[in-house]
Amino acid sequence: MANYTSELPLASAPTLTLVHPTPNEKLEVWTENWKNWGTALSLKDYIERETHLADIPPTRDGGVTHWILTDPSLPPDARPILSFCESLRRRTFVSLPSVEVQEGIVHGIGSVFSSPAYRGRGYATRMLSDLGPILNTWQQEAGKSHFSILYSDIGKKYYANLGWKPFASSHVSLPSAASPATNGANVNKAEGVKLLYGEDLKELCELDESYLRNEVAKAAKSTHKPAQTVPPKDPPTIHGAISTGAPGSRVWIVFSRVFYGPLANAKSGNTLYILRLVVEDERDTDENAQKLKSVLQVAQAEAKEWEVSSVTAWNVSDVVKGLLKRTGLEHTFVDRENDSITSLMWYGEGRGDVDSIGWLGNEKFAWC
Ligand SMILES: CC(C)(COP(=O)(O)OP(=O)(O)OC[C@H]1O[C@@H](n2cnc3c(N)ncnc32)[C@H](O)[C@@H]1OP(=O)(O)O)[C@@H](O)C(=O)NCCC(=O)NCCS
Known part of the structure; x- marks a missing residue:
């Protein structure tokens, strides 16, 4: 320059x-x-x-x-x-x-x-x-x-x-791990869970958009504060996993692998980010915990396969926190102080801070 x-x-x-x-x-x-x-x-x-x-x-x-x-x-x-x-x-x-x-x-x-x-x-x-x-x-x-x-x-x-x-800037991290259902051989064969390919995502994204819209309306009504969300973009060709079962009772994740440095080096910070995590019925039950476990194990196995050291999901809800505990999967919660601090300038009335605006679905997919 x-x-x-x-x-x-x-x-x-x-x-x-x-x-x-x-x-x-x-x-x-x-x-x-x-x-x-x-x-x-x-x-x-x-x-x-x-x-x-x-x-x-x-x-x-x-x-x-x-x-x-x-x-x-x-x-x-x-x-x-x-x-x-x-x-x-x-x-x-x-x-x-x-x-x-x-x-x-x-x-x-x-x-x-x-x-x-x-x-x-x-x-x-x-x-x-x-x-x-x-x-x-x-x-x-x-x-x-x-x-x-x-x-x-x-x-x-x-x-x-x-x-x-x-605004909220926390995440939960799980280590990469071989797929337990198949002893690391092939995540495709895990039970109760289906891998998501590009062609599966369009329908889920449309459904998710309606979920997010409802959440925004519900939050504004119950808190009497403005609420907003930045819905996921049209699906790219990334993958994820969804539990089997009827719509309305499923748990799904859409993820993307992000490489910042050389493979297989923990210092690189290479991460499999869960862009969006949806628990359709939002209930803290053993059944949902099992579904969450299955989809997260797919993510962990993918992380292992791609020599990425961890799986990370941003700002998980209290329900997901409860479910994670039930899964028994090793995980750590981190409140970030320095990096990827989600920040917002409000152009409407009021203070526009974390206590006066609801940011729904504040997950990695909205990152820019
Ligand atoms: C951050 C950056 C854009 C600031 O540019 P700049 O023209 O020097 O900014 P300003 O002169 O307006 O402000 C400087 C202030 O930025 C803040 N700042 C800069 N880097 C910082 C860092 N890594 N951590 C915390 N504050 C930082 C400090 O308050 C600094 O004041 P100081 O010089 O008195 O310590 C520049 O340092 C940069 O390009 N860094 C590398 C890329 C980057 O990290 N971008 C930010 C991504 S969110």
């Missing part, structure tokens, strides 16, 4: 503005932030991945917007990129007390990055302070935006000071 340090403006300079980077400027940023986020891949593969991810169904046609803080009077491709981030547009269901559930949009901010040469000068702060209000009306032709979200990897304070308040 070109170095303009000798002539850097103050972060408060009125000349600085948020604009969209050119293709070359995006390459410049990705080349820089590869060291932070891409080292599981070669630089070339990382850039290829980022370029590809910006042109897939959820991101193309304005699904993702890239932002840079710079002096727009300088020529594109020859101006300092003082700070960078992207916003990803997703659908939401929001219920304000006494109002029906409304469908809207939310922008999730990700990849907040300043080049090391420009850090500590307030540029990211300026970029985010400008961006918060912009996202209230950004792409409003696609829907109303009641709030924006982000997932902080630098603790709870920085973004809270800028208006994105921390």
